[in-house]
Amino acid sequence: MPEVLEAPLVVEFPFTRSLGPVQSAFLTGLRERVVLGVRTGDGRILVPPVEYDPVTAEEIRDLVEVAPTGTVTTWAWNHAPRRGQPLDTPFAWALVRLDGADTALLHALDAPGPDAVRTGMRVRVRWAGERTGAVTDIACFEPYDGDPAQPSGHTGDFENPVTGIVAPARLDYTYSPGRAQTDYLHALSDRRMVGERCPSCRKVYVPPRGACPTCGVATSEQVDVGPRGTVTTFCIVNIKARNLDIEVPYVYAHIALDGADLALHGRIGGIPYDQVRMGLRVEPVWTEGARHPDHYRPTGEPDADYETYKELL
Amino acid sequence: MSKEPVAVVGIGQTRHVAARRDVSIAGLVREAAQRALEDAELTWADVDAVVIGKAPDFFEGVMMPELYLADALGAVGKPMLRVHTAGSVGGSTALVAANLVAARVHGTVLTLAFEKQSESNAMWGLSLPIPFQQPLLAGAGGFFAPHVRAYMRRSGAPDTVGSLVAYKDRRNALRNPYAHLHEHDITLEKVQASPMLWDPIRYSETCPSSDGACAMVLTDRAGAARAPRPVAWMHGGAMRSEPTLFAGKDCVSPQAGKDCAADVYRQAGIADPRREIDAVEMYVPFSWYEPMWLENLGFADEGEGWKLTESGVTELDGDLPVDMSGGVLSTNPIGASGMIRFAEAALQVRGLAGEHQVEGARRVLGHAYGGGSQFFSMWLVGSEPPAS
Numbered sequence: 001m002p003e004v005l006e007a008p009l010v011v012e013f014p015f016t017r018s019l020g021p022v023q024s025a026f027l028t029g030l031r032e033r034v035v036l037g038v039r040t041g042d043g044r045i046l047v048p049p050v051e052y053d054p055v056t057a058e059e060i061r062d063l064v065e066v067a068p069t070g071t072v073t074t075w076a077w078n079h080a081p082r083r084g085q086p087l088d089t090p091f092a093w094a095l096v097r098l099d100g101a102d103t104a105l106l107h108a109l110d111a112p113g114p115d116a117v118r119t120g121m122r123v124r125v126r127w128a129g130e131r132t133g134a135v136t137d138i139a140c141f142e143p144y145d146g147d148p149a150q151p152s153g154h155t156g157d158f159e160n161p162v163t164g165i166v167a168p169a170r171l172d173y174t175y176s177p178g179r180a181q182t183d184y185l186h187a188l189s190d191r192r193m194v195g196e197r198c199p200s201c202r203k204v205y206v207p208p209r210g211a212c213p214t215c216g217v218a219t220s221e222q223v224d225v226g227p228r229g230t231v232t233t234f235c236i237v238n239i240k241a242r243n244l245d246i247e248v249p250y251v252y253a254h255i256a257l258d259g260a261d262l263a264l265h266g267r268i269g270g271i272p273y274d275q276v277r278m279g280l281r282v283e284p285v286w287t288e289g290a291r292h293p294d295h296y297r298p299t300g301e302p303d304a305d306y307e308t309y310k311e312l313l
Numbered sequence: 314m315s316k317e318p319v320a321v322v323g324i325g326q327t328r329h330v331a332a333r334r335d336v337s338i339a340g341l342v343r344e345a346a347q348r349a350l351e352d353a354e355l356t357w358a359d360v361d362a363v364v365i366g367k368a369p370d371f372f373e374g375v376m377m378p379e380l381y382l383a384d385a386l387g388a389v390g391k392p393m394l395r396v397h398t399a400g401s402v403g404g405s406t407a408l409v410a411a412n413l414v415a416a417r418v419h420g421t422v423l424t425l426a427f428e429k430q431s432e433s434n435a436m437w438g439l440s441l442p443i444p445f446q447q448p449l450l451a452g453a454g455g456f457f458a459p460h461v462r463a464y465m466r467r468s469g470a471p472d473t474v475g476s477l478v479a480y481k482d483r484r485n486a487l488r489n490p491y492a493h494l495h496e497h498d499i500t501l502e503k504v505q506a507s508p509m510l511w512d513p514i515r516y517s518e519t520c521p522s523s524d525g526a527c528a529m530v531l532t533d534r535a536g537a538a539r540a541p542r543p544v545a546w547m548h549g550g551a552m553r554s555e556p557t558l559f560a561g562k563d564c565v566s567p568q569a570g571k572d573c574a575a576d577v578y579r580q581a582g583i584a585d586p587r588r589e590i591d592a593v594e595m596y597v598p599f600s601w602y603e604p605m606w607l608e609n610l611g612f613a614d615e616g617e618g619w620k621l622t623e624s625g626v627t628e629l630d631g632d633l634p635v636d637m638s639g640g641v642l643s644t645n646p647i648g649a650s651g652m653i654r655f656a657e658a659a660l661q662v663r664g665l666a667g668e669h670q671v672e673g674a675r676r677v678l679g680h681a682y683g684g685g686s687q688f689f690s691m692w693l694v695g696s697e698p699p700a701s
Contacts, residue, residue: 007444015374016432020337050384051339057357057387059343164334169374175444185445203560213556233466235458236512237451249512252451254459261560265447278466292447306466313463313564 005182009175014168022051024163025063025156030137033127034154036063037101047101063156066100067149068125070141073097073104077114084170086140092117096141099148108140116143124149133162180210183222191286195260197221203261226257229296230304231280232312236273251276255296256312263312270297279303316415318698320537321545321659323353323530329493329644332431333524338378339385342427345526346386349423353530354541357387360530361419366396366406366426367648368683371438373429386425398552400596400683402426403527403651404690408550410531411692415547420533427526428646435522435647451511454519454599456685458511460564461601465513467565470604470619472513476504477622478600479518479642485629486639488668493523493644518600518642525646527653534698545659548676548699549580550692557685564686570609573689577678578611581693582700586611586678590693592634592671594657595680596650598641603627607635610680610691629669637661637669651681655692662696 019027022038026049029036038049039062046054053060075094081087086108094117095104110126111117124144131137177185180196184207187194195206196219203212206225211218234253240246251273254263268276269285281301284293325348327333333341342365350356363386365379375381379395386393396406403426410424436452451458464470480501486492487499507517537544553573555562562568574586583589595606604618612633613621621627627635636642638657641650658679660666671677676695682688 005445009442009444011371011441013371013374013433013437018332018334018337018429018432020335020340023337051337052343052384052387054384054389057384057389167374177445181445201560205560213559214561233459233463235451235455235462235514236509237455238508238512239452239510252455252459252511262558262562278462291445310467311561313460313467 004176004179005185006174006176009173010170011173012168012170014166017165017167019163019165020051021061022049022063024161025158027133027135027165028158028161029154029156030135031131031133031162032158033068033131034152035066035068035098035125036154036156037066038062039064044102045100046103047098047105064100065151065154066098067151068098069144069146069149070096070098070101070123072109072117072119072121072123074119075109075117077117086136091140094123094141096123100151107138110140110142134165178210180208180219184208185291188291192224193226193257195223195225197223204259205262206257206260206264223259225259226284228281228283228299229255229257229260230309231268231276231278231282232256232263232309233278234268234276249273253296255282256309261312266293267295268297269295277303279306279309317417317533318537319411319414319547320532320534320540321529321547321663321694322532322537322540322542323349323351323355324656324660325349325352325528326491326653326656327525328491329523329525329646331493331521331523333429334431338373338375338427338429339382341429341524342382342425342526343385345427345528346423346425349528349530352542355421355530360387360391360421360423362392362394362413362422363388364394364396364406364410364413364422364424366402366652368399368402368428368435369397369438371433372435372647373432386423398683398688398690400598400647401651401681401688401690402683403649403653404655404679404681404692405552405651405688407529407531407652407655408552408690408692411547411550414531414533417533421536422531423528424531424652425526425528426649426652428648429524430522430646431524454511454514457599458514460686461513461599464565464601464605468604468616468619471623473505474604474619474622475513475518475600476501476515478597478603479504481628482597482600482636482640482642485637485669486643488629489638489643491644492639493521493525494639514599514601520598520641520645521643523644523646525644525649527649527656529652529656529659542665543663543696545662545694545696546698548693548695549577551576551580552688552690554688557687565605566609566615567686567689569687570606570682570689571611573691574610577691577693581676583693587613587633590633590676590678591674592637592661593678593680594636594638594640594654594661595678596641596654596682597636598645600642603635606680610678629671634671637666637671651683651690654681655679658692659694662694664696
């Protein structure tokens, strides 16, 4: 059996965040080297601030400046920093209760090694050189043995407040299509289309999934299907899809390959888009180096009778 | 032991728009929840549990956002559940909440669904570049458009039916202050002249992308007795699922939708939905889905749904009004869209739907579907308590 295929899948997007009044003040404050907390109904100061009181659920907007100095309440050593983390040398992830706050803020603590970090140690903010109104305006915390800094009593009103941020996110996966799809893809490289038959309902799936979705049993019996098939239904696409180098308009069709019990999807070419019809008989057109058929074109056979494919709609 | 009757005593929505840049996600959900509590004249302390729903986390890129929304929704110290069933999630979220009341697990439950589509891009979130697979050539509209063509072939419906639905729903939206699209100069000619995106679906026959939230307060018989305004009683509710694609799937009228409706009608004692149900708020993201769902839900025989649309039966002043709120075609914060349907059904039987009120609406169906027509959730609400 050939080796099961595997490939990287990177999922990446720059999400935007509307901040609302409290996060807006907090991040704008960091830009101005001011750390703000919020006062709750029972008089505690939460840093980072939240919009709603965790005890009473009331809206809270009373912003209070706290000091850029504080105490480590707990920590974990990060031996191998990864892309996008605050420091590129090993550091501690630390919860820091800033002087004047009742809760702790998570950030990086720059220290030479785990032996130099302990719960209860005193630290201060190391500000980033360029600040934009983001949590990374705090470059990290660093050890500090001076007196607590005195906040200036800022209440969170700033010129040009930050109201939104962009938060890029990225996930790295290793994707495997599994045994059945791998077999299908290997057959494609010989320009054969191979489905699998369910041992229970006898339906032929192409591409195969390795299991029948209705019977819930594994499939293994391979069946050659096509290469010819019937257009069961379609639409004419008039808007250009992202990352697709296809001129519009084009026809996107459901194609029931001969011998398959489920239509697959493909583009129709070799015929003007406005002459494509349900029941059109088509065959795949392969291009050198491509894994899948580039498109399907008319075979010239008479159209299939509606009765022969209506159950596949 | 019989189930506890479930009543809707509070409904709240945000004014749905393309982008709510003035609020965080917490601020958005808070607004809807606060309005639902105000409608019910209740406080956060009166709520026993919170059930929240939204579409995939990829849509905003906040993994498990419910964890960060507990304080915004007064859920600290209370049970909080998240539901996810793609586009139908707003409906299934309401049903999970209703079941908690019906089972007497909780007396009063706040249920809420939201989407802040402006923070991301649903098209991206739904079309990740999976290795080895042939890229989907068409986007969401292209996924559904071939099924619309199949419906047209099967039913013999004239090409114009889709534009009639869009024209009706956009006019209904003009009566709904919470609807996203308010196209004051809409005409049938404009709908029919709008660009063909995925033939047979035109631009004006597709839904917008919205930021919004919808919340409801559900309660038991005792809670309903204390309610300051008319309540909506749940007479039946059901969910059904099936695979996205399988050999034998009817993509025009999925079996799961038929089964879900049949279950709701059985619970509610409905023998003839066309005669016994006064109005329907259904999930129609592309206009042609109105006639398709009319058949799927049993309001018309197979192939006959478009005749109800064409003859004006589904107009606001028709015999069976459909999508009185303006529907998904006028407002689509995806995760909230199902709950907005359920809430509209409840508003109608409470007599609180304002300018889009159907006179004398006593029994109204709320409907949602999601994924590749694979998740269905529905409820039937009435102005009177359920029999027994």
